[in-house]
Amino acid sequence: MASQLSIAGFVWKNLWRRRVRTLLTLGGIGMAIGAFVGLVGFSRAFEQEWMRIYSSSGTDIAVIQQTFLNTSVDESAAEKLKALPVVALATPMIYNVMDLTTDVNALAYGWKADSYEFKSLQLLSGRTLRDGQAEVMVGDLLAGNLNKKVGETLEIQGTTFTVVAIYHGGSALEAGAVILPLDQIQKLSSLQGKVSTIHVRLRPAPAGEAPEAYLKRAQAQIEAALPGLRAVPAAERAGNNQFVRLAHASAWGTSSIALLIGILGIANTMAMSVFERTREIGILRALGWKRSQVVVLIQLEAVVLGLGGGVLGIGVGWLALSLLAALPETASIVSASFPLRLLPEALGISVLAGLAAGALPAWRAAQLSPVEALRHD
Amino acid sequence: MTSSLFEVRSLCKSYDEGRIEALRGLDLSIEAGESIAITGPSGSGKSTLLHLLGGLDLPTSGEVLFNGARLGSDVDLDTFRSRHVGFIFQAFHLMPTLRAIENVQLPMLGWSRGGFNRAERAGELLKEMGLEERAGHYPNQLSAGERQRVAIARALANDPDVLLADEPTGNLDSVNTARIMEILAGIQKARGMTLIVVTHENDVAHAAARQIRIRDGRVEG
Known part of the structure; x- marks a missing residue:
C-alpha cells in the first residue's frame, strides 16, 4: 500500500x-x-x-590613545606604567601593515628586545632580535610563503633587514607576521618616540578581590596616571580594534x-x-x-x-x-x-x-x- | 428554525460591481438524502448556486442555511467545506504531482484528526471505485473515467453530508458517463447522502429524483 x-x-x-x-x-x-x-x-x-595574540602573551590591558591605528602614544609612557603598583610588565609596540613583496603584505610588529611578548613565541631557528639593528624575525607561515631562512635578507620599504629568527606564534596573525626592533620600525615610519600601544601585564589580583573588579581598578589607575590615554582590557581590544x-x-x-x-x-x-x-x-x-x-x-x-x-x-x-x-x-x-x-x-x-x-x-x-x-x- | 438540510432564501449574487447578476433572489429548500439535478442554460447561475451551496463563495445578499446555521456567519466556510461537503468537478482537478491514493488523501490532510490512517482510508475508497490497482498511478497515467472516479473518492474522503458535482460527466464519453452516474447514485443510496448535480445533459438530469431548472438567476416554475 x-x-x-x-x-x-x-x-x-x-x-x-x-x-x-x-x-x-x-x-x-x-x-x-x-x-x-x-x-x-x-x-x-x-x-x-587577535585574541590569541593577547592570551598567548599574557597581556591583560592595552594602553592606547583613542583609535587603534593612531601611533601617537609616547613611548616614554611605558616607564610611567611600570611604576604603578598594579602593573607587572609594560612593553611599548607598533603594529603596521607593510608590503614585503608585490604580492605579499604582512603585519609588522615593532618590539623592544626586552619585550615580554617574546616569551610567547617559539623560536624554530635563530635568536631574538637586538635593539638598534637592521634585523627581522619572520613567522613560520610567512617564512614558508617567502621561502626565507635565517641568515638571508628581507627588504622592507627600501631597507634591508637580516633574518635572525624563524618563529612560531600562538596566533596566525603572528605566524604570518614579521617582528622588527621597535626603533627600526619607528625609523621606517618616521615615528621616532611614538608607539601604537603599550601592552600591560598586571600583577595577580589581591586575595579577596574579584578579577573583574581588579581589572576595572587597574584600568582606572592607569588612566589616572596617563591622562588622555585609554586602558582597554585585552578581550575588548581584540574584538573592538579597527582592523576587526x-x-x-x-x-x-x-x-x-x-x-x-x-x-x-x-x-x-x-x-x-x-x-x-x-x-x-x-x-x-x-x-x-x-x-x-x-x-x-x-x-x-x-x-x-x-x-x-x-x-x-x-x-x-x-x-x-x-x-x-x-x-x-x-x-x-x-x-x-x-x-x-x-x-x-x-x-x-x-x-x-x-x-x-x-x-x-x-x-x-x-x-x-x-x-x-x-x-x- | 428549519428541518431542511439546505434552506436558501432570497439568494443574490452579482459580479463586476453589480453589472452581472448571476442569481436574482433565488429561494430553494433541499432535504437531507435528496438526489437533485440542477439544470438550465449556460449563464443561468447553476454553477454559482452550487458554489454558494458548497461554501466556496458568499452571496451578495440573501442567505444559505445549512441545518439551520447560516453559512459564512454561524458556520465558518473552511470548516463547512472540510467536514460537510465533497466537490466533484468537470475537469477532475486532481493534483498532477500526486498519485491517485495521495490525491484522495488531500481533504484529510486539511482536517487533521489524530490516530486516523489517511492512506488506509484512501485505499478503501479507491477500492470502492474499482481503482485498487491504479492507486499508485499519477493522473496523467489514468483515463478520463478513472480520473473522475479518483475525484469521487477524494470527495468522499472526509465522509461528507453532501456531494456537489459540477458537470461531472462533461468530459466523459457515454460509457464513462453511465458508469459515473451509476457510482454517484449508488453512493447516494448506500450512504444516504445528499447529491446535487449541475448538468446540461438530460440523461444525467433524469437520473436524479428531483430536477431544479434555473433560468436568469431564479428557480423556474
Whole structure:
C-alpha cells in the first residue's frame, strides 16, 4: 500500500516538480549563505587570532590613545606604567601593515628586545632580535610563503633587514607576521618616540578581590596616571580594534547584500509558483483547506528552499574558508579551523530568509478566492 | 428554525460591481438524502448556486442555511467545506504531482484528526471505485473515467453530508458517463447522502429524483 501523504511530502513534491527552478533557487540562496559563512567566518577568525595574540602573551590591558591605528602614544609612557603598583610588565609596540613583496603584505610588529611578548613565541631557528639593528624575525607561515631562512635578507620599504629568527606564534596573525626592533620600525615610519600601544601585564589580583573588579581598578589607575590615554582590557581590544571592526562591517555589509539577493530569488520563485498553481490552491481551498494551511504550505516550501540553500551555503563557505587558509595572501589572518558558532547562525538566517521570502507569496495565496482560483487557467 | 438540510432564501449574487447578476433572489429548500439535478442554460447561475451551496463563495445578499446555521456567519466556510461537503468537478482537478491514493488523501490532510490512517482510508475508497490497482498511478497515467472516479473518492474522503458535482460527466464519453452516474447514485443510496448535480445533459438530469431548472438567476416554475 502506498505511503501516507504528509505535508512534508506534499511540499517536497511541489518543489521537485520544477526541479530546475528549485535547483537554481537553491544555488542562489546557497551562494548568499556561502558568502555569509565565508565572509563572517573570515572576520570572526580574524578576531580570534587577535585574541590569541593577547592570551598567548599574557597581556591583560592595552594602553592606547583613542583609535587603534593612531601611533601617537609616547613611548616614554611605558616607564610611567611600570611604576604603578598594579602593573607587572609594560612593553611599548607598533603594529603596521607593510608590503614585503608585490604580492605579499604582512603585519609588522615593532618590539623592544626586552619585550615580554617574546616569551610567547617559539623560536624554530635563530635568536631574538637586538635593539638598534637592521634585523627581522619572520613567522613560520610567512617564512614558508617567502621561502626565507635565517641568515638571508628581507627588504622592507627600501631597507634591508637580516633574518635572525624563524618563529612560531600562538596566533596566525603572528605566524604570518614579521617582528622588527621597535626603533627600526619607528625609523621606517618616521615615528621616532611614538608607539601604537603599550601592552600591560598586571600583577595577580589581591586575595579577596574579584578579577573583574581588579581589572576595572587597574584600568582606572592607569588612566589616572596617563591622562588622555585609554586602558582597554585585552578581550575588548581584540574584538573592538579597527582592523576587526572593519572586517566585521565589510563581512556583514557584503553578506547582507548577498542575502537580500538570495531572499529576492526565493521570493521570485515562490511568487511564480503561487501564480502557476493558482488553480491548485483553489482546489485545496475547495477541499476544505483553511487559509492558514495554505500559508503554512507555501511558507514551508520557502523555508525548505532557504534551509537547503543554507546547507549548500555552509559547504560553500567552508570551502572558501579552507581556501583562504591555504592561500599565501590570506593564510596569515585565517586559521584552517571552521568557526562552528557560524553553523546555527547560518541555518537560522536560512530559515528566516525563507520565511521572509515566502511571506508575501503565502499571503497572496491565502487571499485567493476559491471560485476565482478554480477559474484560473 | 428549519428541518431542511439546505434552506436558501432570497439568494443574490452579482459580479463586476453589480453589472452581472448571476442569481436574482433565488429561494430553494433541499432535504437531507435528496438526489437533485440542477439544470438550465449556460449563464443561468447553476454553477454559482452550487458554489454558494458548497461554501466556496458568499452571496451578495440573501442567505444559505445549512441545518439551520447560516453559512459564512454561524458556520465558518473552511470548516463547512472540510467536514460537510465533497466537490466533484468537470475537469477532475486532481493534483498532477500526486498519485491517485495521495490525491484522495488531500481533504484529510486539511482536517487533521489524530490516530486516523489517511492512506488506509484512501485505499478503501479507491477500492470502492474499482481503482485498487491504479492507486499508485499519477493522473496523467489514468483515463478520463478513472480520473473522475479518483475525484469521487477524494470527495468522499472526509465522509461528507453532501456531494456537489459540477458537470461531472462533461468530459466523459457515454460509457464513462453511465458508469459515473451509476457510482454517484449508488453512493447516494448506500450512504444516504445528499447529491446535487449541475448538468446540461438530460440523461444525467433524469437520473436524479428531483430536477431544479434555473433560468436568469431564479428557480423556474
